[in-house]
Amino acid sequence: MPKTKTTNPxxxxxxxxxxxxxxxxxxxxxxxxxxxEAIAAGNEQLNAxxxxxxxxxxxxxxxxxxxxxxxxxxxxxxxxxxxKDLFCTRDVHSTACSNILKGFQPPYESTxxxxxxxxxxxxxxxxxxxxxxxxxxNESSARGPCVNPWRAKGKRKKLVPGGSSGGSxxxxxxxxxxxxxxxxxxxxxxxPAALTGTVGVKPTYGRCSRWGMVAFASSLDQAGVITRTVKxxxxxxxxxxxxxxxxxxxxxxxxxxxxAALDETVKGLRVGVPKEYRLDGMSAEMVALWEKGIxxxxxxxxxxxxxxxxxxxxxxxxxxxxxxxxxxSNLARYDGVRYGLRVDGxxxxxxxxxxxxxxxxAEVKRRILMGTYVLSAGYYDAYxxxxxxxxxxxxxxxxxxxxDVDVMxxxxxxxxxxxxxxxxxPVEMYLxxxxxxxxxxxxxxxLSVPAGLTESGLPLGLQLIGRPYDEATMLRAGQVxxxxxxxxxxxxxxxxxxxx
Amino acid sequence: xxxxxxxxxxxxxxxxxxxxKQEAANLERELTAILxxxxxxxxxDTENVAPLTRIGDxxxxxxxxxxxxxGCQDDILRNAPMTEDGFFVVPKVVE
Numbered sequence: 001m002p003k004t005k006t007t008n009p010x011x012x013x014x015x016x017x018x019x020x021x022x023x024x025x026x027x028x029x030x031x032x033x034x035x036x037e038a039i040a041a042g043n044e045q046l047n048a049x050x051x052x053x054x055x056x057x058x059x060x061x062x063x064x065x066x067x068x069x070x071x072x073x074x075x076x077x078x079x080x081x082x083x084k085d086l087f088c089t090r091d092v093h094s095t096a097c098s099n100i101l102k103g104f105q106p107p108y109e110s111t112x113x114x115x116x117x118x119x120x121x122x123x124x125x126x127x128x129x130x131x132x133x134x135x136x137x138n139e140s141s142a143r144g145p146c147v148n149p150w151r152a153k154g155k156r157k158k159l160v161p162g163g164s165s166g167g168s169x170x171x172x173x174x175x176x177x178x179x180x181x182x183x184x185x186x187x188x189x190x191x192p193a194a195l196t197g198t199v200g201v202k203p204t205y206g207r208c209s210r211w212g213m214v215a216f217a218s219s220l221d222q223a224g225v226i227t228r229t230v231k232x233x234x235x236x237x238x239x240x241x242x243x244x245x246x247x248x249x250x251x252x253x254x255x256x257x258x259x260a261a262l263d264e265t266v267k268g269l270r271v272g273v274p275k276e277y278r279l280d281g282m283s284a285e286m287v288a289l290w291e292k293g294i295x296x297x298x299x300x301x302x303x304x305x306x307x308x309x310x311x312x313x314x315x316x317x318x319x320x321x322x323x324x325x326x327x328x329s330n331l332a333r334y335d336g337v338r339y340g341l342r343v344d345g346x347x348x349x350x351x352x353x354x355x356x357x358x359x360x361x362a363e364v365k366r367r368i369l370m371g372t373y374v375l376s377a378g379y380y381d382a383y384x385x386x387x388x389x390x391x392x393x394x395x396x397x398x399x400x401x402x403x404d405v406d407v408m409x410x411x412x413x414x415x416x417x418x419x420x421x422x423x424x425x426p427v428e429m430y431l432x433x434x435x436x437x438x439x440x441x442x443x444x445x446x447l448s449v450p451a452g453l454t455e456s457g458l459p460l461g462l463q464l465i466g467r468p469y470d471e472a473t474m475l476r477a478g479q480v481x482x483x484x485x486x487x488x489x490x491x492x493x494x495x496x497x498x499x500x
Numbered sequence: 501x502x503x504x505x506x507x508x509x510x511x512x513x514x515x516x517x518x519x520x521k522q523e524a525a526n527l528e529r530e531l532t533a534i535l536x537x538x539x540x541x542x543x544x545d546t547e548n549v550a551p552l553t554r555i556g557d558x559x560x561x562x563x564x565x566x567x568x569x570x571g572c573q574d575d576i577l578r579n580a581p582m583t584e585d586g587f588f589v590v591p592k593v594v595e
Contacts, residue, residue, distance in 0.1 A: 388551030
């Protein structure tokens with residue numbers, strides 16, 4: 001008999017793997033082992049996982065197989081996932097990739113991860129990220145930069161995977177896990193998804209509980225997911241959303257079946273194209289891809305409408321007042337007293353100052369100081385209050401635009417992945433999030449879908465923006481892009497050590 | 501807005517972060533550049549605009565005033581750098 005070609009289980013999408021598990025044609029232990037082997041072979045090069053919970057993963061997989069055997073499978077039974085180190089996981093190292101939390105093992109579980117385990121998912125380990133989620137390249141991690149599995153055609157130069165959820169994006173693109181949790185304060189899910197050819201969803205502010213997520217800027221932070229397909233995201237998203245009494249900003253809103261919503265047509269859907277997103281100096285390739293995206297929607301029977309967001313250009317500077325202000329206040333808790341690093345000093349104040357000087361990296365210090373400055377006496381009105389007023393105008397722009405359209409289509413990033421150490425200037429780095437930040441400022445849901453490759457062979461994403469709590473329409477629109485652009489393979493496995 | 505070294509030192513003190521000479525010089529330059537860039541917000545007319553204080557139209561929930569967690573002293577102390585007899589230990593605060 002001719003040998004049938006055996007596919008590696010890591011090549012399955014989350015949807016395919018879930019279906020194979022539930023039909024018992026694949027065991028969770030085999031699936032989990034395959035992913036652990038992929039991590040063992042390639043993580044040294046990519047630095048996506050900073051902690052692999054091997055024994056826990058196998059124990060969870062065995063438990064899942066037993067449940068499937070008993071006919072008690074839950075929605076994500078046996079599906080191996082990676083968890084951004086921002087999410088507190090009980091008894092498992094959770095540090096937001098900061099030295100100030102080195103060795104921290106929370107005695108509690110974040111609501112988002114608890115919901116995943118309650119749905120049967122398997123934890124492979126913790127994923128790399130920018131320290132305290134502050135960054136757009138994953139270079140500010142105390143555990144070293146994470147590397148993008150993508151390289152430009154014929155080049156060996158190491159590229160960033162984007163940030164702050166760089167580890168999540170790289171791990172999903174490299175097939176180290178079927179999906180990953182991520183978080184997005186100003187674009188930290190969508191920007192790395194775009195740079196690695198993966199799908200990233202930031203749901204509406206309040207959709208997911210922030211309880212047990214290490215806080216960066218509380219009025220902007222939101223949990224979400226990175227996967228390889230839109231459907232995979234819809235499946236994971238359904239499990240992590242929902243009201244949580246432990247987070248007073250969590251919304252008591254019903255969670256629809258996002259997966260089922262993907263089957264509906266987009267005929268007659270009104271797709272808005274915000275004219276202010278046409279920035280001078282945006283690469284011709286990005287402009288062309290955006291045009292192509294508009295054509296895809298026309299072909300699918302959607303109606304394209306130009307909309308205006310007059311204050312869009314002020315979103316980024318306002319964000320770099322509000323986010324550091326909230327960060328300076330949230331990060332005041334790291335003082336060397338109750339948990340984490342302590343550096344001894346001459347007195348209590350000296351201990352605080354030495355601990356925080358040694359525990360925080362350069363970008364985090366810069367933002368804490370910026371935040372302290374804009375909140376300090378004499379500057380509060382000029383900076384912080386002004387930025388919050390501008391934020392009102394940004395939100396009003398979106399409210400007005402959404403009277404005429406159901407969803408908006410924009411580029412996710414100004415360009416493709418850049419080289420490690422290439423961007424040194426903070427303002428230049430901040431400009432990466434110019435297209436994603438306005439969505440956080442208005443609390444809206446956003447999605448990045450891989451849409452094409454540059455001339456040099458690097459992925460670019462298109463962003464969809466939804467109405468509050470209308471992730472279903474946004475995902476349905478995302479399916480149009482994926483259907484037209486096709487699923488993205490990662491470049492052939494240069495990162496894996498050859499098997500002995 | 502030009503930030504000088506004295507201002508950098510003042511805000512570092514407020515933020516409880518010790519900074520060295522070279523670090524102060526870098527921060528002087530970087531914070532000035534960031535503030536110059538955010539100064540473009542001055543172009544926006546915000547007269548009669550209320551600041552955004554919460555996102556989404558949620559009113560904050562109420563609950564009865566009762567203990568919902570507690571009795572977990574060991575959990576609370578277990579990541580502490582230094583403890584004694586069930587307390588956090590810090591350098592002497594008062595003489």
